[in-house]
Every structure is written in C-alpha cells, then in structure tokens.
Amino acid sequence: MSEDHIPSKHVLKAVEQLSSLPSVGRKSALRLVLHMLKWDADRIEAFANSMKDLATEVKYCERCFNLSDSTLCNICASPHRNQELICIVETIKDVMAIEATKQFNGLYHVLGGVISPLEGIGPSDVNIDSLLKRVQEEGTKEVILALNATMEGDTTAFYLHKKLNPLCAEISTLARGISFGDELEYADEISLGRSIQNRTPFDKADR
Amino acid sequence: MSEDHIPSKHVLKAVEQLSSLPSVGRKSALRLVLHMLKWDADRIEAFANSMKDLATEVKYCERCFNLSDSTLCNICASPHRNQELICIVETIKDVMAIEATKQFNGLYHVLGGVISPLEGIGPSDVNIDSLLKRVQEEGTKEVILALNATMEGDTTAFYLHKKLNPLCAEISTLARGISFGDELEYADEISLGRSIQNRTPFDKADR
Incomplete structure (x- = not known):
C-alpha cells in the first residue's frame, strides 16, 4: 500500500499521472480519480480516448505552426x-x-x-x-x-x-500604453513612460 | 472554431472532458491540454491508459467494498x-x-x-x-x-x-471532543458540549 494508503495500484497510477500535470496536487488528483470511478465504463473510455487523441490526431499547421486537425489550420485555410x-x-x-x-x-x-x-x-x-x-x-x-x-x-x-x-x-x-480603465496613479512607470513617449494625436486616438 | 478559439476539435474535446471533472475550469483544462501536447506520444498514451484502467482494472473488495485490484482488498487479505x-x-x-x-x-x-x-x-x-x-x-x-x-x-x-x-x-x-491543539474559546458549541458530557477520567485521558 502506498504512503497515502491508496488500496489499488491502478488507482495509484492514475493519481500519479494526474498529479504530474501542472498545479494538480496529489490530493486533488486522488479526488479526481475517485470522482471518475463513479462514472460508467463508457464515459471513462471516452475520457481516456480523447486524451490519447492528443498524441495521434492533433497536428501543427505546416504554414503557421498553429494547432490544427489537418495540414493547414482553419485560419490559414x-x-x-x-x-x-x-x-x-x-x-x-x-x-x-x-x-x-x-x-x-x-x-x-x-x-x-x-x-x-x-x-x-x-x-x-x-x-x-x-x-x-x-x-x-x-x-x-x-x-x-x-x-x-x-x-x-x-x-x-x-x-x-x-x-x-x-x-x-x-x-x-x-501599441503599448496604459490599459483601458487603468488609473494613471497605479500604472507602472515603464508603461506610463512609454505611453508618454508614444503619445497619439488627440483626434486620432481610439477612445 | 469554438467560442474560446481552440483551433482543433480534438483539443476541444480533451478540454471538455477535463473540465467535466470537479473544480477543473475550462481555462485550467486548456492549460493542462496545452501542457500535455508538449509530452511525447508514449507519455500521453501512458496517461490515457492509466485512466482507461480505472474502468477495467479497479474492483471493489467483495468483503468490505474497499477499492481493490482483486476480489479481496489488501486489508481483508x-x-x-x-x-x-x-x-x-x-x-x-x-x-x-x-x-x-x-x-x-x-x-x-x-x-x-x-x-x-x-x-x-x-x-x-x-x-x-x-x-x-x-x-x-x-x-x-x-x-x-x-x-x-x-x-x-x-x-x-x-x-x-x-x-x-x-x-x-x-x-x-x-470519541468526539475538542481536537488536539484546539483552543476552547474557538471550539464550536456542539463539540465543546459533547466533550463536557463525555468527559474522561483524568488518569485515563490520552494526552
């Protein structure tokens, strides 16, 4: 039995896989696995297959390197x-x-x-x-x-x-500058400095 | 293209599956999927297989209904x-x-x-x-x-x-009562009340 007393090595393996993802801790991973165990077999299989498809089906656009399902992405096509x-x-x-x-x-x-x-x-x-x-x-x-x-x-x-x-x-x-809605008082110096250097003629400003 | 502009229907499906888990939002799910896309195919496959095993390999102990890999769990056996x-x-x-x-x-x-x-x-x-x-x-x-x-x-x-x-x-x-390390002042009324009702002889108390 593992240190966190998981009584099944398959559950343990699933927990280890999930907790290898960023910002998923071991306790959260266990919670997720116990939740999945309530699903029926078809639903778990659909979940697993959609993960597997990430390895086999997802491509990168040959032209722009965006994610894509075919040789050219939707945008390029x-x-x-x-x-x-x-x-x-x-x-x-x-x-x-x-x-x-x-x-x-x-x-x-x-x-x-x-x-x-x-x-x-x-x-x-x-x-x-x-x-x-x-x-x-x-x-x-x-x-x-x-x-x-x-x-x-x-x-x-x-x-x-x-x-x-x-x-x-x-x-x-x-264009860099103060974000819309930002108050000058709280803007960082670099953004405020650049937005003074790159000031826009008033009648051309997009407000 | 989906409302969150995911350019691959396979990525979209994986995001939807992951965000069907409790406390995994759509943005976190996308972050997880983009992280998994950096893995090599074998690692993704291992991940998917360990999820699939949850449907096929995990059993419940016939005697105590604990999680188990066989008919009797480790504890019962x-x-x-x-x-x-x-x-x-x-x-x-x-x-x-x-x-x-x-x-x-x-x-x-x-x-x-x-x-x-x-x-x-x-x-x-x-x-x-x-x-x-x-x-x-x-x-x-x-x-x-x-x-x-x-x-x-x-x-x-x-x-x-x-x-x-x-x-x-x-x-x-x-046994119910005040948790070790708890201060009486901050204990809830029910716990404090029960721990007075069920008071333990001083020389038997486990301290």
Missing part, C-alpha cells in the same frame, strides 16, 4: 483572411487571445518560443527560418510583431526586425 | 489484521484517512453512503445487508461506527446500532 498580413506570436495561446478580440483578420506565425541567450535558445530553435521563407514566397505586405514585452520578447523583435526589413514593406508592433 | 474487529465507514476516503493514522488493525466495511430519508436513500441503498451477514458469518466481536457527525451519519449509526445489537457483543463509536 480560410479564404476570408487577409493573406498578405502576418501576426507573429510566441505561443498558440497568443493566437487564441488575439482571435478572441475579433480585431484581426490576417494570418499568424507561431514562433513556439523566443530567443533567449541565457537559456541557450537561439534563432534556429524557434520557427524563424520558416517565417522568413514564408514572407518571401507569399509576398507578405505587413507583419505585426506581437511578442511579449519581456527582455527575450524584445530581443526577438529586434532580431526579426533586422531580418524582415529587406523582405517586407511594413513591420509594426503592438 | 492480510493475515496480520484482527479479523474480529470491523470499522464501519461511509467512503473509501475514510478508510484511507484511518489507515493513515496507523492506529487501527482491524477490518473495514465501506457503506458507500449513509441513510438519508430527505434524498430518498434507504438502508437497502447502502451496503448494510452485506454487513449484517458478514458480522453473523465471521463471528465479529466488535464493530466501530466511524461515521461522520452529520444528521445522516447519526441516523445511520442509530439504525446500525439497532440491527447490530443482537449480533455483536461490542459496538463502539469514535
């Missing part, structure tokens, strides 16, 4: 998206976040990481070569650098800007 | 346990909690619920008949009623006491 505009993001979650705004109608390119000399991640470890090739071949008119405002994100943005400059007419980056 | 002492509990988690104390060397009987007239749960809906049969056939000398101190737990304890009285020499219940 859509005839309604602007094929000359690419938004460069770090992760798949960033694609979902931007899609949720419903403000962007172009394509994406998921780098799958950012350049980080400290962690030994160089330009060849993220999807940069494929991006440069894409921009050349697809005749992209504009790219948006939508990377996080971290040191690594900025490093990657500078690197990409240098590489993309000869290939692409327009390179833009996300 | 052990020659080192006192076969004439049964601790009656509501759930499998209660067995684990009592085992963790290392203070009990008898057997268990898991009722799988308590009598609750309000919810329409009668004596025949929990494992009571099998308990009475067991006590008769096994020549049990003592049973301990280790039920929760809720209205339903007390109802069940009274019912069991009535039924077990002619069959078994000794019927005891868990």
